[in-house]
Amino acid sequence: MQNNKPADVLVQLIEDAQKGDVTAFKKIVKCHQSYAYAIAFRFFCDEDDAEDVVQESFIRIWNHLHDFDSKMKFTTWMYKIVVNLCYDKAKSNKRRMSVFARLNDNFSQDDCIENTDIERDLTNKETVALIKHIADGLSEKQRMIFLLRDIQDLTIEEVAVITGMSESAIKTNLFFARQNIRKKLARLEVNV
Amino acid sequence: MTCKELQQLLYSARIEDFDPAEREFLKKHLADCETCKTIFQEVSKADRILDRIKEATPRIRNEHALTESIIAAIVRDERSLAGVSANKFLDRLNDIFSMEVIRFACSIVILLCGMTYIFMEYNDTKAIVSLEQRLGKKTEYNRAIIFQQEINILNFLRDLYNLSNGSTSSVELTNTLVLMKKADLQSLLKGYKTLDEASRVRLDEIWDKYEKDESSVIVSEKNRKEITALRNEIERLKKELEQSNHKEKRQ
Numbered sequence: 001m002q003n004n005k006p007a008d009v010l011v012q013l014i015e016d017a018q019k020g021d022v023t024a025f026k027k028i029v030k031c032h033q034s035y036a037y038a039i040a041f042r043f044f045c046d047e048d049d050a051e052d053v054v055q056e057s058f059i060r061i062w063n064h065l066h067d068f069d070s071k072m073k074f075t076t077w078m079y080k081i082v083v084n085l086c087y088d089k090a091k092s093n094k095r096r097m098s099v100f101a102r103l104n105d106n107f108s109q110d111d112c113i114e115n116t117d118i119e120r121d122l123t124n125k126e127t128v129a130l131i132k133h134i135a136d137g138l139s140e141k142q143r144m145i146f147l148l149r150d151i152q153d154l155t156i157e158e159v160a161v162i163t164g165m166s167e168s169a170i171k172t173n174l175f176f177a178r179q180n181i182r183k184k185l186a187r188l189e190v191n192v
Numbered sequence: 193m194t195c196k197e198l199q200q201l202l203y204s205a206r207i208e209d210f211d212p213a214e215r216e217f218l219k220k221h222l223a224d225c226e227t228c229k230t231i232f233q234e235v236s237k238a239d240r241i242l243d244r245i246k247e248a249t250p251r252i253r254n255e256h257a258l259t260e261s262i263i264a265a266i267v268r269d270e271r272s273l274a275g276v277s278a279n280k281f282l283d284r285l286n287d288i289f290s291m292e293v294i295r296f297a298c299s300i301v302i303l304l305c306g307m308t309y310i311f312m313e314y315n316d317t318k319a320i321v322s323l324e325q326r327l328g329k330k331t332e333y334n335r336a337i338i339f340q341q342e343i344n345i346l347n348f349l350r351d352l353y354n355l356s357n358g359s360t361s362s363v364e365l366t367n368t369l370v371l372m373k374k375a376d377l378q379s380l381l382k383g384y385k386t387l388d389e390a391s392r393v394r395l396d397e398i399w400d401k402y403e404k405d406e407s408s409v410i411v412s413e414k415n416r417k418e419i420t421a422l423r424n425e426i427e428r429l430k431k432e433l434e435q436s437n438h439k440e441k442r443q
Contacts, residue, residue, distance in 0.1 A: 041250040058262045127248045179203040186234030
């Protein structure tokens, strides 16, 4: 098994997990949780919310593993579940308080990226500050499409499958998101 | 392409996505237009910041803990699902027994079973009391001893059957008594001598019951003759035993 390609190993692990092998599923979780977390964290800018979504996503993946179509990339299917759960969680968060109001409330001057030296590695906190800054004013859809396409580097086709939107709708949303974000970043006084 | 159109393109598309013609136009236009050049520099800076964000992969606080919590939640869910199916079964049973007809039928069955048990116990007790009276030794023979005697008789008869290596065909008279055919009479009579007095009385009791209650036993005429012959032999043997006991006492 060690000589197999990673894709073959993943297929084998999925088959084992579909038969109820929790150990195989644990390996899948270990390999993929960071990808799921990256999307959720960049969407929420909150570690707790992101971890909740990741946990909920893998529970849902386990419960619907028998529905997984092997013709689809596993990561695409996983992102689709993560994205849907991000929207669901954002909705429930909105009931308590507006997500964007909370982002603005949490966005203190200490987190400000005015004096950040972006040449070095960004920490979670600095990434949060930057994303909060550029995401302000975007709709959830625009933010998610921008994250998937420009930050996660997925193709338009993959983003369409994950979000369930048409490619033209994605391009339109991406147009507005990029314009908004680039204008903001261009005005930002940072050392690049 | 006008300046406005180019600026919109710069803000909304990535430079690497420009086609060769757009790249060529951009290169020439930026040399002449200061406004567009400034915007191009701003967009380039924005893209560099975005590249940094892209490179800064968010790190999970404790990857191992997150994995474990996911697996623990899955295992917990699996267990609770198993519990749900058990509950479903109990719910189904509850539904069935909530029907009046089923409850009534169950009550009747339980009542009949109870009455049958009480009736059988009553008969046994009656038989034991009667035996106690016949023995006239109530203080010595309690219920446990009487049951032990029945077991003795049964074992005695079974032993006889086993000694004959199963060649003896038998006639079942009651639930507990198996009688040998006439061919094994000698063995039976020999064994009869080894029984204690109380066991012999119990065996007689069973004989009496058999004779009085033929309806409970299916016996052919041939078997009936054999059994009667056996009974006569036992009676004869009893007299012999009494005589020999009498002689011993006199001596």
